Amino acid sequence: MRTTSPNGPSRRVMLGALAALPTLPGLFGAAPARAQAVPLPSWNDGPAKQAILDFVRATTDAASPSFVPPEERIATFDQDGTLWVEQPMYTQLIYCLERVPAVVKARPELANVEPFKTVMSGNQQAIAMLSTHDLEEILAATLTGMSVDEFNAEVKKWLETAEHPRWKRPYTDLTYQPMQEVLVYLLANGYKNYIVTGGGQDFVRVYSQIVYGIPPEQVVGTAGGTKYGYDKDGKPFLTKEPKLLLNDNDAGKPEGIHMMIGRRPHAAFGNSTGDQQMLEYTKAGDGARLSMLVLHDDAKREYAYGPAQGLPDPKVGTFTQALYDEAKKQGWTVISMKDDWKRIFAFA
């Protein structure tokens, strides 16, 4: 399925994987394990693990000058590349591309209209060359125009059958076990964990509870408007509209945090330039603050891109050398997947 293109792996498409796979009925049944006798068991001892332990001690010990009252303990996590795999492209974009056949079936007039025609052709090289504007059209056509309930049902169904091309597992299996442990450790210490993603807020909310133990109301993401209306029986419902309310990337992250949470986080985790302002904003608060960047430098167990000089950066969010230098300058802690993590996934 993999095709080399000037745009790099972020544009590779895996159409058709859906139909070939059995459903995984267990996916929406179980919650992630929560017990953790020793904190952060999948982390190697080192500065990254120590920074997390020190931060939690400083903010939860009542005798500490940096003590934070429980109600103010907010931690924010980027998702793609920070909590789970974002290669070969971010999961929501794969969902949107794989939804195109259903959209064209419902609206046959799109079959001969670009960019839908290209997606329907199955020509991976051509799909990989689609422009940002083309992708935006595909996102709008596949993420809007249906009711909120219909959208939620579609995403849930897709997640039960879709799988990642490399690991041949559901995308929801591809969360980083060490980051799951950070979520558990912070939760156990009174922190309220939020996902603050450049991806779609409604998309991530479908699975945030079962995948991360984070309820939908603690997911902040790129969000479109909805329109309130009534069906033929007079029953009210919300329709997803192609109107952008929040672009939750870059400066949009602290702005979205203010809008949706109303407090400055004490800890923030990211992996790309799209997270820079969230990490700055977090670190600029009083007292002990933790800003961390996940560096993808493990081509063997996951991927290497950004300053690790492996794969090109994925389209959404990039980890540049400038960001790496900024982290060093600002006192953010860089997490090396290769050196700091004993294992990457729960299944491996």
Add this chain to the structure above:
Amino acid sequence: MRTTSPNGPSRRVMLGALAALPTLPGLFGAAPARAQAVPLPSWNDGPAKQAILDFVRATTDAASPSFVPPEERIATFDQDGTLWVEQPMYTQLIYCLERVPAVVKARPELANVEPFKTVMSGNQQAIAMLSTHDLEEILAATLTGMSVDEFNAEVKKWLETAEHPRWKRPYTDLTYQPMQEVLVYLLANGYKNYIVTGGGQDFVRVYSQIVYGIPPEQVVGTAGGTKYGYDKDGKPFLTKEPKLLLNDNDAGKPEGIHMMIGRRPHAAFGNSTGDQQMLEYTKAGDGARLSMLVLHDDAKREYAYGPAQGLPDPKVGTFTQALYDEAKKQGWTVISMKDDWKRIFAFA
């Protein structure tokens, strides 16, 4: 201070109350009492109290066909007129009018520009005649253009000194004790309470925790954008912008609930046409749902307006006869302040 005008009491202004009053240092220290041996002690027995008790039993008894898992227990409350007094006008508007002198001091060129000139004149009759457009200009000038931290500090300071003209108490004392008991009762039964207000989200968030035990992240309101930037030392901060992101009234309430919470409430409480869609949307969900409307029919202990035929409706939100009829038709429960509430305020 009261002036009769064609626009009714909602436009009456209480400029100057600020300076004359002592500060109330206790305001931001204590949390509301939480213990409640018998549920809803300030409610008279009757259909309204019974509807709340029945709803909680139906949704929290694991043997009930309408059982709701704890993580899905969401209750939403309008604020002005539902949780606290909205006469002679809603509190945030009083704040904005009383902030005008400070704005004019900082920007002297506004002193001779309408509508600021009228507000500065202190002519209560003229102030009561200001148009909606004038008021919007006043809201923009007093709620935007400063940093989020500056705004929060200003509101907090104002609340410590401002007082209601009738009861001569801080506005934060004027919450309805029976509704405080509903908040406590639902919280004790696993519900997450949200304020969903047509008022300003940032304004209400300043005091929601201490007044209602509701943290800022559980306040949804009319919200403007913020802009991320840096001060002269390179420290990032957010500036409140005059750009409307969410008009949290009417259809904006269910739309805002979707944006900020992502779940349909199981219970909703309102008092005006601005709450109608929230009550409809809540009631339209599966299983047991509770939609309630507070009717202001107690001129002696509070106010009588709307179908109770007393004062005219306040400008923001109205309780019309049509809304009352809709409540009866849709199976929403109307709460009569006169008949259902033993007392209105904790202090009385």
